[in-house]
Amino acid sequence: MKYHTICAFYPVSWSVPLKSVEVELEVRAHVATVVSTLNYENKEDKPLEAVFVFPLPGDAAVCHFSAKIGQTEIVAEVKEKQKAREEYDDALSSGQQAFLLEESDQSPDIFSLSVGSLRPGESASIRLEYVTELAVQADEGLRFCLPAVLNPRYQPRGSEDVCIQVTSVPASLVPYSLSFSARVSSPRPVSKVESNCPLDALQYLNTEQTQATVKLAAGHKFDRDVELLIYYKDAHQPTAVVEVGQASAKPGTLMGDPVVMLSLYPEFPQAVMSSVASSGEFVFLLDRSGSMDARMNNSESHQTRIGSARVFIFVPLTHLPMGCYFNIYSFGSSHEHIFPKSVEYSQKTMEEALKKVEEMDANLGGTEILMPLKHIYSQPCIPSQPRQLFVFTDGEVGNTKEVINLVKKNSGSHRCFSFGIGEGASSALINGLAKEGGGHAQFITGTDRMQPKVMQSLRFALQPAVVDISVKWDLPKGVSVTALSPPITALFQGQRSLVYAQLTGKSLAAEGCVTVKYSLAGHPTQNQLHFSLKPAEDTGITVHRLGARSLIRSLEMEERERGGERDGEVKKKVVELSVQSGVSSAFTAFIAVNKGNGEAIQGPLVRRNVPTPSECFFPKLKLMWMLLPISTSFILRDMFRLSPFTLGPPMFQCNSISIEHKQPPRDPLLQLVSLQKASGCWVLDPALAAALGKTSEEVEKPKPALEVWATIVALIWLHGFKMDAQEEWELLAMKAVSWLRAQNAPCVTECVEAGNALLGCNMQKDALGL
Structure with a gap:
């Protein structure tokens, strides 16, 4: 058994060159721009290389990376990944300073930042910028999440032996501070902003209440992901934003032409929506790996992830319509199922299933989700019972891309609804499962009321499947369109779909139109959106970057499906597009070299791994655990059930964890x-x-x-x-x-x-x- 992320816990006595992280969030309607400034200082008497492995949203478009040392600012370039790594190594070996930012080969929500090298007493500020879309929640709020917790990702047996070194500490011992502020602006008034973390009061900047600022209250700890829920008045209406290209870019290229972002909210005919589907095969897949025994977050008042997951199963199971079929699978290092095959929903089968779910515990070892998925897909579909797959997991999976590829390969036979449970759930996995499976993703932390989210996904699953989806553009003569988004594969009543497209050519006409056609329960249906071709003001190149990110992700998926066939032709396209747009990809990295005054840094370089906050887990074999070397002792977490003990000074500190959890009062x-x-x-x-x-x-x-x-x-x-x-x-x-x-x-x-x-x-x- 192997991990793709090796998690070594950080000795308290080590010096950490990262001193603070400052995050500034700017939200415009449903698009977020995030600027993070990481401040480093070398307080040791030797030059340091600092390596920081940290999470980012899986669908983020990283678009800027720079370093400032004294009065000198070095802006990084995007280059092919291996070339960037070689340039970084060459710079360090010749005594120069260099900075490298790269996306994990296994999962797009993990990045590695290397700062090398800092002279004794020297400081540096690293600026990292990315843009991302905000997901619409069940209560119509827009969700932004700043990932903080990075838990180890389990690598299944037989997988590629690829590792990322992650150094972790309990959240309460993170040795650097976090400040976070947000500015929100929208054409419609901002109703409220909520968070799972304490906030200062919302401050409106104008009388129309269309602009506001908010920030984290003083004293915030890195004990959870920072989540904001933003509510606008009557915000969820179809919209279009046209953005001009870069003046410096060549016309006819993605960055040189205008790009349009469409936000579509389909409205299905009432006659179809008035009747809930009474058929379907509902398959529930529940994570029972050892990490599911953790609490939803660090609060003692919250139940375990496995306890929450049991509720997740319970709620939709009691709401299923008579006449449908269902089954429940669970997985860890092995997988189980309640029935040999899906059974008809009745009082008897429901009670039998609920009884077995109540007995389920987080005792199946590692997080191997690929094999149960393969088993589910191997089962023949039931005629006239569309298959709906619900996946409940804390997302600590190492082979993320392999899992998502499997779901996409079988997307024609089912819809996949995914739920990320607890702090640190992989956004790349949860969003990827839903996107490629034509379903919907939800994230649940300890402060959530989970039932609305589960019910929203169940309502989507009970909606008739939308088929034969097509997008038709009606543009003035002289204007052509190139899609940047993959074809729409799923539509749900009132749920947003985003479409990006490049507009080439010019016209005097002021308006375009897009028509989405589809078939719903045998009824041909269409929705139209008329939009102005006049570019929006002051959007910068955010829409271009999101459009480039959408196209890059589609091409990366195509490259994985082809397995590098045709001499890596698709990979070359990704690298070219990534370099042109300045947006990160799986095949590129940001590299910056400070040539300075040519004076080489003297002395041997010492590596320091900057720790990330993580849930703290230990196996029952306390003595064996303490005797293992640090390089290997912390990769075994998911193989064991948890037990309550503390490793104390002088080497480590950790909050104790008890598996005897009190059940909260019954709702x-x-x-x-x-x-x-x-x-x-x-x-x-x-x-x-x-x-x-x-x-x-x-x-x-x-x-x-x-x-x-x-x-x-x-x-x-x-x-x-x-x-x-x-x-x-x-x-x-x-x-x-x-x-x-x-x-x-x-x-x-x-x-x-x-x-x-x-x-x-x-x-x-x-x-x-x-």
Whole structure:
């Protein structure tokens, strides 16, 4: 068993040349520009090389890298990766200073920054800039995440022996500070900004409230990824932004021509959306590796990742429609399944599955997701039951690209909905699974209310599959279009799709039009967006960089599929595009060399690995663990169950971890959901009374038809007390209403009146869907 990321924990006595990280975020509508400044200082008496391996969003376009030493600023160039590495090594060996930034070969959300070399007493500031799109959440907020936690990635048996050296410390011991500020601007007012970290108060910059600033409260620790949720008023409407090209770039090239970014929000016909699908094969794949026994974040009040994942399975399983099929797989170093093959959804199979899920623990070792995926894809699809795959994982996977390639290869037979659980989940893996699988990605940390996110993905899965998607451009004569985005493979009601395209040529006409055509449940449908060809002001080249990133990622996928055939023709295209646009790729790196005054740096160079925050895990074999050398002792984490102990001074410090986790109080809504039968009804029993906050005597007193009465009083409680969480229970309410209609019971009116009296509500039959 091997890791692609080797995680060695950092001895407290080491000196760390990285002193502080300053992050400035600028959000314009749903696009973010991030500028990070890393301040280094060598306090030792010998020259240093500092190596920092850290996470970035997997879909980020890294577009600037520079170093400032004294008054001298060196701006890096993008070059083919091997050439950049050789130039870096040559510079150091000749006594020059050099700076290298490169993306991991295995996963696009891990970068390595090498600073070499710093003279004794010398300081340097490294500036790193990237742009990224913000994902739309279930509550219509836009999510920005600044990754901080980098957990080890498990490398399965038989995989390529490629390693990245990562030095880690518990989050509370990170030896450098973080400051973070954000500026938000939008054509529409900013409603609010929320975070999983303490924030200072939001400050509006104008009376229209379309511009605002916010920053992290003082004293923030690197104990979690920094997540911002940004809410605009009525923001999620189709839009188009046209950006002029660079004046210095040649017309006809990507950077020399205008680029358009389309944000599409398809609206499906109401006749189709009014009926929820009653068919489908729902396959749930649950991560049970050892790392899933960690807490969702460092707060003692939050449950473990495996505990959250069990809820993830529970919520959609109780909401499935009658007549569908399902199965549940789990994986670690091996994989298991509850049923030999997918079974029809019924009360019996649901209860059997839930019982086994409740018994599942994080005891299957490493994170080997490839084999269970292959097994699932080897199972024949059930006729007229479209396959929907739900993957729940903490994302600590080393062979990310191989997994994503497999999902794409099988994308024609299923849709994939992915969930990243806990701090440090790989954005490259989670987003890649959903993108190539035609589904939707969600990230869940300890502060989230997870049910809305699970329900959003389930609602998407229950929507009819959109097929025969095409994009038609209607542009003025003299203007041609070149797609920069891969073809759209999935559309969901109200969910954003982004399209980038290069516009070549000129025209006096002021408007263009794009039409998205598709077939939905057998109905030909289309949505149109008319947009101005007049370029937007003050956008810089952000849209060009995002368009270049989109094309680069598509070409990289094509190169992996071809396996380097045709003399690396696609790789050459990627390198050329990356160099031209200044955007990083898997085959290029940023390199900067400070030739200075020609005076060589004297003395042997000492390497210092800058630590990243990580979850802290140790195996049960404490004695063996402490005797292992540092180079090997910290690569075994995922093979063992966790045990509570602390490695203390003088070598290491770490927060202790206990696997005896207290269960949080049961959510009344979840309690009520758990009592619904697969058919959609509730039965009258003490558990139902407790969920409603009543005694058994109070609930049993009216004595109408028992199951009809129990179901109606549950519906009244949901509508009367949980309307703020409607997205979490509307599907089970639809099941309940369908069941009630099938009963054709004469006592519905009587039950509604009695239920209102019992609960102190005033709900009408039509409001309940009856």
